[in-house]
Amino acid sequence: MSVRVVARIRPLLPKELDKDTIVTADSTEEGKPATLVKIPNPKNESEEFSFAFNSVYDQAATQEALFASEVSPHLKSLFQGLDVTIFAYGVTGTGKTHTMRGGLKLADRGVIPRLLSGIYRRGKKTAKDTDGQTTVDVALSYYEIYNDKVFDLMEPPEKRLPAGLPLREKDGKTIVVGLSERPCQDLKDFEKLYIEANNNRVTASTKLNAHSSRSHAILRVKVTQTTGDVVRESTASAIDLAGSEDNRRTDNGKERLVESAAINKSLFVLSQCIDAISRGDKRIPYRESKMTRILSLGQNNGITIMILNLAPLRSYHLDTLSSLNVSSRAKRIEVREIENEVVFKQVPRTNSNNGAGTMHQALRPLANAHNVHSGVMASKEKAADATRPVKAFSVYTDKSKPTAMARPTAVITQVRKRPSDSDSLPRPTKIMRPSQPLHSAQTKLSISADQLEALVEKKVSEILAARVSQAAEPAAPAVAAVHPDINDAVQKRLEALERRIQEDERREDSRSDGLRHLLLARQAKEKGDDATALEMYELALPFFPGQAKLLGKIEKLRARLGMDVEETAKESRRKRRKVVALDEDEYHGAVDADADADESFVYRDPKPRSKKTAKHVKVAVPLTTTAYEPTSPRSQQLLDIVNSRDLAQIQRLHGFGAKKARDLVDFLRLMGEDDDGNIFTLAQLRTVPGMGGRTVERAYEGLVGAVVFQNVTAPASTFICGSQGAGKSNTLACLLENCLLRSKLGSLPRPLTGIVFHYDGFNSDLIGLPCEAAFLASDRQVSVRVLCAPTNIQTIKNTYARVPNVVIEPFRLRDEDLNTQRMLNLMAVGAGNVPLYMHVVTRILREMRISQQNSGQPFKYSQFKATMNKEDLQVAQSVPLQQRLDTLESFMASSAILSKKQKKAMKTTEANNWTPCPSQLIIVDLSCPCVTSDMACSLFNIALQLFLEGDKSVSRVVALDEAHKYMRDSSPESCIFTENLLGVIRQQRHLGTRVIISTQEPTISPKLLDLCSVTIVHRFTSPDWLRTLQKHLAGVSSLVPAENEGTEAKKNHGRPGVHPITVRGRDPAAELFSLIVNLCTGQALVFSPSSIIGSKDLDRGCTG
Structure with missing residues (x-):
């Protein structure tokens, strides 16, 4: 079922005139309800636009009519387990809050109070129809999104956190963490809570609305129906969205402008989501705003109703037209009507205790009870003398061990528990307790020593067998049987043995945990994060006690961070004392003490024990590890050199001589007799005899001298991909810098001239995001010009104000620029x-x-x-x-479209100069709310052709920054732009042009990836990127088997006689994907011919 969209035209306010009305409701056939909204064309009022919706309500429509027709029929679905979402959409001053909340009069009540009234009535009817077997509970949660932060309206503003409440994903839904939920018994409780919560909502007065909502408000009503052990939950969400504002009309101040920017951004993202869903895009930008993330239009299961509020006045003409366009596209969104799953309540556990007391352990008896009185006596004394302080101290006696008494085993008919668990007496709080326990005469053993040992052996074998079966079949947990003749003492012995076995297993896993901390510390040190590296080294210290080199690293990092070395030594000694292992006697003594303490709180004097020094054994890192630990490219380069066993390469490492290199190769060959003899991590390399941490660090730091160079003299096309924040824009700027400046390594006759295409879908009226390539203007050799949309020139000037030496011009075309x-x-x-x-x-x-x-x-x-x-x-x-x-x-110079008289009457605007100049960078930044991505592609296409025309003696470089924001296969304008780019790449040598494309998503045409000779892969986490690279990149397709190939073809990677290379038992595709996922910011993999991209070791003069 698609989203149900209904339109409502608000009535005129007292100061508004009927002659200004331009929005009307109409029906397709006479006598039928209205389903059309008609509005004139703002450029030609003789024409009229018509928009069709599910229902249209004119100015005379009442609150009751709207609710009865649109919301009330879905209450039945709500009680059948479907979620219902109702939200009001429109610009500011169109009556959204009145539609949702309404007024205080009964006839003016809005959707929300009428919805709650209907829920309560239907809940009572459900309980009556089932004779009370079904109970209906209602709970409310109410929150607002203010400045893109979530705040709980049930809590007062002074208790709010400045950062707001976080959002999390659970079961495919977005939930607000820490949101309070209040039970609501009837309509009176709701009205009280709702009025108090609305007082906490942020509202303010603007020029267009005296009570403008400055936040999006979401009321969540959870309906829980319980029938026996069956629970059905459904949710009704009522959302009152804040209205978009035109700040030129509202006269907002600074604070209101910030609020307006946040509101407009979230509503813009909502329209972007609606557009993306209607186009069928794979990626919907829900996560760009918290409001769209919570709303999840088109992703939620249930019924969605969109109420479009419209103002009938001419002053809202353009805003109304924009709202109608967005809402008409929202009609095409399909949502799934899926009932929520029914939950079965678990049967509550029966309490074996017949009394009403709690299952806490009893207090120990008091040796002197003259200061503590029971019940009536204490109350009488308190009434007699209320001013006298009451003493509450007491002295506890040691609990004597019970003597063994014979007890017939036939009397025991059920499993015995510890006395503290099975005592049927409740736990009094301030009542005297006899000095001797009640059960002391019943805890005598009747099992001989042989029987005890046999039971212990049987219990241990059962535990071990259960563990083995659990490892083989994880889905069927093993349940250890309990012998009916086991008493408390035997049960404690068995539990102690069980804890000991778990401790032994935990100690075996401790070494791998320590290695993991060392690896994380090393990675943090590579990134320059000394604080995190210090924390990881300190966490690894308990696993490797007595390691002098590890302590030295910690002291160096502390000294670098300005911490006291003496404090470090004390903390290290304190940590070492914590991890000293007990010997066997001390371990059993500790277990017995824990067991006695489990039974009672009796104080026991510590027995003198002989002091034994614990021997600290240096833990060696095993040569082979079972867990796969990803390494950085620089670390992998060092490990490849070591595993090559090539004496010449190893000797070229810093700190390696002939003897040390020969010893390392001999050690690897010796270890290779039992295993493959390879080193997989730097931590393993440090444990090799004769190596140590300092040697590995020197060899690692010696690899830093290798740099990457680009052959700028050869025209080539580069494709840059990766996720957000991985370093794509920085790589693009570096490549442009090599092209626009005189290279120290190359021999260009003169620098190139460049153009960058940049587009951002959202721009506030204050400031936007600049293109990172503009910062090349910090070098005086490079001149940077930014061509922007004439409708956004002031915002672009504010955006690039912090970048020095940048010239901002409006993008203008001449008559001659068109053909x-x-x-x-x-x-x-x-x-x-x-x-x-x-x-x-x-x-x-x-x-x-x-x-x-x-x-x-x-x-x-x-x-x-x-x-x-x-x-x-x-x-x-x-x-x-x-x-x-x-x-x-709007992008043409006035001299091209004005007549001669008009040119004389007003100041004309001139077109841009496209004459190519060396070391000049033109940035075409069409980020503007009035420019769509399709129109941007059309203008980019014209700018590209103008840039390539002219003097061919100056070579050119064309760059597309964040290409995924404006290039899509589904757009005809984008397809034309792509075809022109492909033509430039195919003729790059004839045109003397280089093309650089940077993108975040694999949604642009794969033909560009096919033709680009250089591919730079930054960090990404999506398997779609790997599959795209597999299909269109030769260096990856040889590693990754195709999806539709047969088993034999997959085995041979599509070629007979070619077998896949496995690394540590893993497929190279998984190895490559893990390497890409673990790349740091700025790191990348480069797939390129050696004539375009290469590396050079500046320290030794070695090239590769």
């Missing part, structure tokens, strides 16, 4: 039926082309526009054509 092909590209439409206006446009361009060829005159847009105006097109055909032409004209 027949570019006009056809601007008019591009998707596959399918071509609209009528395209036939007309093609005919006019063809006729103009013939005239140009005969006269030798260039293309003139003014002539094309005049010819188009003479054509008699229908309204449905002329509107989309006019929209495209209006967008194009």
Whole structure:
């Protein structure tokens, strides 16, 4: 079922005039309910737009009519287990809060109070129909999203945390962690809670609305139906969204502007989600805003109702048109109506205790009870003298061990528990207790020593057998049988043995835990995070007691961080004292003491024990490990050199001489007789005799001298991929820097000229995100020009204000910048039926082309526009054509579209200069709310062609920053831009052009990846990227078997006689994916011919 969208036109306010009304409701057939909203075209009021919805309510519609028709029919579905979501959408001042909350009068009540009233009525009816077997419970939670932070409205504002409440994913739903939930018995309780919570909501007065909601409010009503042991839960969510605002009309202050920016951002992301769902995109940007993440439109199961609130006035014309467009696309979103799962309650455990007391252990008896009185006596004394302080100290006696008494075994008919667990007496709090326990005469043993040993042996064998079976079949947990003749003493012995076995297993796993801490410390040290490295080394110290080198590392890091070395030594000694192992006698003594303490709280004097010094054995790291530990590329390079057993390569490592290299190779060969003899981690390399930590560190640091160089003289295309924050933009800027500056390694006659295409879907009115390549302007050799949309020039100036030496210009086109092909590209439409206006446009361009060829005159847009105006097109055909032409004209210089009289009357704007200059970078940043991604691709296409024209003596570099934001296979404009880029790459040597593409998602055309000669892979976690690289990158496809190949083909990687290389028993595909996932920020894998990208060791002059 699709999302149900209903529109409601609010009535006029007292100061508003009826003549300003432009939005009306209409029906498709006379006599039927209204389903159409009609609004005139803002550019031609003789034309009228119609938008169809499920229902439309005019100004005369009441709250009761809206609820009875749209919400009330779904209450039955709510009690059947379906979730119901209702949210109000619209610009500020259209009546969303009135629709959801309403007023204090009975007739003015909104959707939320009527919804709760209906839930309570239906709950009472359900209980009555089932004769009380089904109980219905209602619980409320109410929270707001203010400045993209979640706050609980049930709590007062002074108790709020500044960061708000976090969001988590659970069972496919987004939940708010720490949100309070209040039970609500009836409508009076709800009204009390709801009014108090609404007082905590943030509201303020603006020019358009005296009580404007400054946050999105979400009321969550959880309905729980319990019938015996069957529990069914369903949720009704009522969401009152804040309205989008045009700050030019609201006159907001600084604080209101911040709120307005957060509201507009979340609503923009909501519209982006609706657009992405309607287009069928694979990625829906839910996580870019907390509101869309909670709403999860199209992803939630149940019924979704969208109430579109509209203002009928002319002053809201453009805002209303935008809301209608978004809502009409929301109708196409399909949601699944799936009932929530029924939960069966577990049968409560029966309490063997017949009394009403708690199952706590009894207090120990008192030796002197003259200061503690029971019950009535204490109350009488307190009443007699209330001012006298009451003494409450007491002295406890040692509990004497019970003497053994014979007890017939036939009397025991059930499993015996410890006396503290089976005592039927309740636990009094301040009542005297006899000095001798009640059960002391019943704890005498009747089992001989041989029988005791036999029972212990049997119990241990059962535990070990259960463990073995549990390891073989994890789904069937083993239950250890309990012998009916085991008394308390035997049970304690068995539990002590069980704890001892678990401790032994824990000690065996401790070494691997210590190695893991050392590995994490080393990785943190590589990143330069000394604080984390120090913490990991300190965590590894208890697993390797007595390691002088480990203590030395900790002291060095502490000294580097400015900590006291003496404090380090004390802490190290304190940690070493904690991990000293007890000998066997002390261990059993500790177990027995724990067992006695388990039974009672009797104090026992410590027995003098002989002091034994614990021997600290140095723990050696095993050469082979079972767990796969990913390493960094630099560490892997060192391990590859060591495992190669090549004396020449090993001797070139820092700190390695001929003797040390020979000893290392001999050790590896000796270990290879029993195993493969390879070293897999740096921690294992340190344990090799003669190595040590300092030697490994020197060899590791010696590899830092190797740098990567790029052959800029050879035209090549580069593809950069990776997840967000992995370093793609930084790599793009580095490549551009090599092209725009004179290289120290190469011999370019002169630097290149470059262009970068940048687009961000969202821009606030204050500031946006700059293109990282603009920071190249910090070098005086590079001149940077930013061409932006004329409708966003002030915001772009604010965005690039912190970047020095950057010139901001509006993106303007001349008449001569357009031609027949570019006009056809601007008019591009998707596959399918071509609209009528395209036939007309093609005919006019063809006729103009013939005239140009005969006269030798260039293309003139003014002539094309005049010819188009003479054509008699229908309204449905002329509107989309006019929209495209209006967008194009907004980017054209006024000298190209104004008449001579108009040019004299007003100041004209000039077009941009596209003359290529060495060391010049042009950034075309079309980030603007008025520019769509499709229109950006069309303008990027024109800019690319203008950039490539002109003087061919200056080589060029073309870069696409964050290409996934504006390039999609489903867009015709994007497809045309992609085809032009492919043409540039195919002719890159003839054009002297390099192309660099940076993207985060594998959604752009894979043909670009096929033709790029260099691929730089940063960190990513999506398997889709690996599959994309497998299909289109030769260096990866030889490692990863194809999905649709047969077993034999997979075994041979698609080629006969080629067997897959396994590393440590793993497939190379998994090895490669693990290596990519564990790349640090800025690290990358490079797939490239050696003539384009290479490495050079500056210390030794070695190239590779």
